[in-house]
Amino acid sequence: MNDTLLNIVLILIFVLIGGVFAAAEMALVSLRESQLKSLSHRGKRGETVARVAANPNRFLSAVQIGVTLMGFLSAAFGGATLADSLKPHLQNLGLPASVAGTVALVLITICISYVSIVIGELAAKRLALQRAETFALGLAPLVDKLASGARPVIWLLSKSTDLVVRALGGDPNANREVMSDEELRDLVSAHESLGEEERKIVDDVFEAGSRQLREVMLPRTEVDFVDGEMPAYKAVKFAAERPHSRYPVMNGSADDIVGFVHVRDLFDPAVASRSVRVGDLAREVLMLPDTAKLLPTLTEMRRRSTHIAIVLDEYGGTAGIVTLEDLVEELIGDIKDEYDEEAAETTRFISGDIEVDGLLNLDDFADATTIELPDGPYETVGGFLAARLGKVPSIGDEVSFDSHTLTVKEMDGRRVARVRLHRVRPAEGEQPPAETPAPAAD
CATH class of the missing domain: 3.30.465.10 (Uridine Diphospho-n-acetylenolpyruvylglucosamine Reductase; domain 3)
Incomplete structure (x- = not known):
């Protein structure tokens, strides 16, 4: 009886070791690129995780060797030891000796397979999936050492796998597919820690990524241009009647923009005390095609610390203007202040x-x-x-x-x-x- 208990304990140990390798496989496979990048900066273990995960052929071969070896040992050892212990009990139930041995072997194999599937596969992988980073940090060094020790076997398995993958039309050098925008949107939508507002902002960012300036600009027919030849004192009256802080400056035509003027420059006492044209106060303005994407434009305007840009059509004429506030509003919604004119309501x-x-x-x-x-x-x-x-x-x-x-x-x-x-x-x-x-x- 003591020998039987010892054999059962040994079989459970084999199953648990196989579960360790199965958990390592699931943890490493389920790590996202962002997680791997973060882990690579968290000490030696994190570097090991990133290095091991970077070569999926190597670590998958290593864990498969471990899982297969432990499964073979548990089944073979159990069949060779526990079947002999079970055989007399089956004979006592009336089974002939010639049949009892085979039935005992089949029953023991089924029981070991059940325990292996539940403990060594399903439970291990589910736990690893729930805490992928923790399991990866703990088990990656073990997988790395096994892969180094079994290098010749892994080389043979890898080359054989490459041949089969290539024969089936796959690319042996390809990694996992890149997550699509729709998959990423679904991932964000399902994230429980994000509130409704956060999800809406993320969704707006995705939509903004494909939008062009022609879709968000203020068309030229709605823009208040200032002629560069206009005296500054007249421009002061012009600006005082309007709610904007920046005005495009044109050289006779809205298609010939020389810059923009800020109301602070117009109301500067030094300017008011002398005869100055608006063109003399004009600052350089950013020019962008109407096909430019919203997000790169936002990045460029922030980099240049500019709040207004002229949008050009395909012929080089002025299509309209876009402001930094316009672009931000596309991401987070309207930003109202006390000087904003009321938009026409629906x-x-x-x-x-x-x-x-x-x-x-x-x-x-x-x-x-x-x-x-x-x-x-x-x-x-x-x-x-x-x-x-x-x-x-x-x-x-x-x-x-x-x-x-x-x-x-x-x-x-x-x-x-x-x-x-x-x-x-x-x-x-x-x-x-x-x-x-x-x-x-x-």
Whole structure:
């Protein structure tokens, strides 16, 4: 009986050692690149973890050797020792001696396999998955030593694996796939420690990463330009009537920008006491193409410590301006101060109609109405209407699309100022109205 207990203890030891290798494998495989980079700066053990994880072929071969060897020892040792102890009991139950030995071996193997799967695989890997860094720091040195000691065997296994992977169309030198933006978004959404606001900010950052300046700029028709030949004292009156702190300075035309002027320069007593043109006070301004991405632009403006940039179209003309505040608002939402003009609000009617600003860009329109306008050579609701109508819109013009109608309600010169969205509810049996086709080009 004592020998049987000792044999059971030895089998459990083999199973536990196999579980150690299984846990090491799961811990090292589940570590993210950011975790590995952080661990590499946490002493020798952290450096070992980073070094071992950098060569997955090596450490996977090492842990597989350990798991396979321990599994073989537990099954072989158990079958050779415990089966003989179980055989007499089976004979007492009426089994013939010729059958009892085989049945005993099968039962012992099944029991050892069950214990190995539960303790040596599932439990070990689940614990390692929950505390990957802790297990990796503790077990990486063991895996590293085993890999060094079994180098010839690992070399043979690695080369054999490379051949099989290559034969199956894989790349033996490839590492794990890079996490996609969507996967990263899902990971953030599922993170329990992040609140609703934090998740929204992260989501806005992802959306901002693909947005261009043409989508967030203030168009030139809405920009207050100052002529460089204007006397400073007149510019003071001009600025006093407006809420901005910086104004683009032009040389006769909005397409010829020479810089920008800050209101502090205009109100400087030294300037007011002498005859100075605005052009003499102009500071250098950053020029950017309208295809520039939002996040790199934000980084560049912060690096240059500038708060305003001129956005150029593909022909080199001025498309509009963008400010540092505009870019930050794209990430964290509107920043209101006491000098901000009230933006045109989205108005909702009892009938279900929605009225919006014609300058609303497509993304903001979708946020306000839950309706996405089709993409095209335009960035705003007003641009969509002009493209579909094939002319400068007028009050009362309508465009139908996807069971909805957009109606021009107000114009500001040649710009669409207000647009009303109406959902068309077709009568029973009727088809919804088709989209208004754009007129054919001559």
